[in-house]
Amino acid sequence: RDKLSHNAVMMQIPIGLEADHRGVIDLVEMKALIFEGENGEKISIEEIPADLLAEAEARREVMLDAVSMFSEELMEAMLDENVTTELIHEAVRRGVLTRELTPVFMGSAYKNRGVQPLLDAVVRYLPDPTQVENTAIDLDSDESMIVDNSPDSPLISLAFKLEVSPYGQLTYVRIYQGTLSKGDSMVNVRTGQKLKLGRLARMHADQMQDIEEAAAGDIVALFGVDCASGDTFTDGKINATMTSIHVPEPVIKLAIKPIDNKASANMAKALQRFTKEDPTFRAYLDEETNDTIIAGMGELHLEVYVERMKREFAAEVTTGAPQVAYRETIRNEIAFNYTHKKQTGGSGQYGKIQGVIMPNEEADFEFESKVTGGNVPSEYISAVEKGFKSCMARGEYVGYPVVNLKFRLEDGASHAVDSSDNAFQAAARGAFREFYLQGKPIALEPVMLVSVEGPTEFQGEILATLMQRRGMVVGTTEDAGFVRIDAEVPLSEMFGYATVIRSATQGKAEFTMEFARYGTAPAEVAEELREKWLEKKAAGSN
The missing domain is CATH 3.30.230.10 (Ribosomal Protein S5; domain 2)
Structure with a gap:
């Protein structure tokens, strides 16, 4: 409640803690649920143990007070002492849908206890897909159209994730409208390519189940389909595309260089694969510096891809900060x-x-x-x-x-x-x-607008990390225990900042960065650039 500013309400209390945990008390039904079996699959419904009855009744009163704020009918029923479970469920759902109530459920992930009531609550309280209005773009009229979620309508599906598996490229698809069957023909709207679906599977973590058919609302995996993340597939009866996935601009860039010709060829294959499967990962050749630059959402993001290049593609590469594009x-x-x-x-x-x-x-x-x-x-x-x-x-x-x-x-x-x-x-x-x-020429350096958000208690540490990088604070806002600091910082000072801010704030702060303007570089930076340029000219003339 304090740190996340959520209106958290307990819907259950545990029976036993840690190693002694064996079940929960449902504060809506006022019954004890005891989980048995190796995976907690057997549930026995019992009366509330006598030693927990008083606490359960007190917690139920607190829960009802919080939930009744979302239902006048429930409030009246509480005054008449005629509260029903249907009224409670309806009030909780209203609070959840308006994002003003966060119901809290108990259980043990390690022992798989409390999973069934949690899933029941997901179905009961959270909005289902038919309540969300999905839209697509009709390419014939270039106008927005509503996707009707019907399995009998023409097929519209979206490829949202690609994965390299031992069987080839695995494409995860969500079907928004229509039905997809094994052996059907599909059209990739972006490329116009027509392809036949040879295999259709439903994924359970790393387990795969072959299926014959999938309908609107299903998420399935396709094999041997050449596409990119964000592509729309139809059955050819409709010329429409789903609105593209929002892809934020990369915030971290890194220069990479292959150690030999073999690594160079493998690196090219890896970059082609990675940019296809992950739209937040970019790779390009910097024309000014001649470096191959990879860009992504953070240092860890790029570290993972560099490691994957070495492990999956045998592409040994060296990394280093790219040269800053001065003017x-x-x-x-x-x-x-x-x-x-x-x-x-x-x-x-x-x-x-x-x-x-x-x-x-x-x-x-x-x-x-x-x-x-x-x-x-x-x-x-x-x-x-x-x-x-x-x-x-x-x-x-x-x-x-x-x-x-x-x-x-x-x-x-x-x-x-x-x-x-x-x-x-x-x-x-x-x-x-x-x-x-x-x-009297001067050197200009790119200045980035950096926005750092984190708990207020770390405001001093965040400011210190920005000041150490020649940052100039342009704005500070505080809200509900969190602070946002906007500063203009030279790009040359921002390399490695993700690691620094993480360690300075115990991993609780995050930052975004975008280009703001070109500013005059300090004399020492300009002198260093001048020396390098004169050396380069001298070497070129020899």
């Missing part, structure tokens, strides 16, 4: 005057440009021409723009992409024979290389 820009306006002149025997290359490069907060790249009098022919102005734009891919300061620049072409000159598109593109690139560093 760079200038602080001061630069006037440029550059002539590109090259003579190679025949017609040469000639292009002269003059203008200004300036900071621009409105867009990453902007180009305008103020040339008058035709000094730079109009057909070459687009070549100047193209040349400048090509320079944005890599700056001269730290070697990362350049952002927030505006180029203004004001004047120039051309040659009737030697000027060309290539000559003016080369002039733009030369002007950028020669004058860029005069604009």
Whole structure:
């Protein structure tokens, strides 16, 4: 009640504790349920033991007081001392459906005691699938349609989980509408592929039971079906798809590298399989750093997949933090005057440009021409723009992409024979290389909006972990014993944070992270990036 803020109400009390536990007292029926047999499968209903009767009556009064808040009929029956079990069940169901009541049941998972009354309560109090309105999208009209849960309607089913088994790919499917039988033909709505169902099974943990038919509401497993998580299957009589599963954006990224060519081939197979079976797992090649990046919902999530690569696919890989995608820009306006002149025997290359490069907060790249009098022919102005734009891919300061620049072409000159598109593109690139560093460039680092949620008692520890990472708190909210702290933290400082926050809060806090903006990197970070870039340039020129 205190920590989870739930209106918890005991529906049973135990008969005996720990090793002496043998049953429960049902506070609704006021009967003792004694569980016997190896798996608690035999239930004998008896009168309440005399030594527990007073406690049972007191607990029943507490339960009735809490439950009667959801039923006026029950409240009146309590005043008339005419309470029936039907009235109690109806009031509990109302409280559960409005999420304002949490009934608590007793039992022993180890001895399988108390399972039957718990399952009865699930059926009695929780909403059944027919009370939930599921919708699909009619692809012919592109409008939402209600799925009617009828086994006689055209088939609509959703593949929600894939698993690699010794028998091949195992696809878990929930049937929302219609009936699916062994040997039926199905259509994958996403790909349009038609396939025949060879085997249909119902899963009980790791046990498999072959079945001939399944209807709306069933969850079954299919074999040999090539699909991805979130695919919709129909019988071809209806062109509709279930709304896709919500997939949150990854919060943790990791660079991986195979140790040899064999591992590289196996790693590619593994990544293809993992991205197919788990939509929250992503893999891609970072074009800026050339690293293979895997991304997921947490460090443990990625650790599991790295371990699976090694165990299931014999792909030995090394892992490391990916390089952060820094950016760079200038602080001061630069006037440029550059002539590109090259003579190679025949017609040469000639292009002269003059203008200004300036900071621009409105867009990453902007180009305008103020040339008058035709000094730079109009057909070459687009070549100047193209040349400048090509320079944005890599700056001269730290070697990362350049952002927030505006180029203004004001004047120039051309040659009737030697000027060309290539000559003016080369002039733009030369002007950028020669004058860029005069604009006092700065390095920019990606800043993430980090939201950490945890118990209020750990607020100090959470703040400390953020401050140690150059975090700047932008907001704090408290509610019912929990605190949420929003802070802007550089991405380069966030690697390994999941482990740190877990140990600092006894595993009780969690965080989400999304890109916020690019901010100026500290001088020491910029200097380190500059040194690495100069070393890389020197190595490339040797």
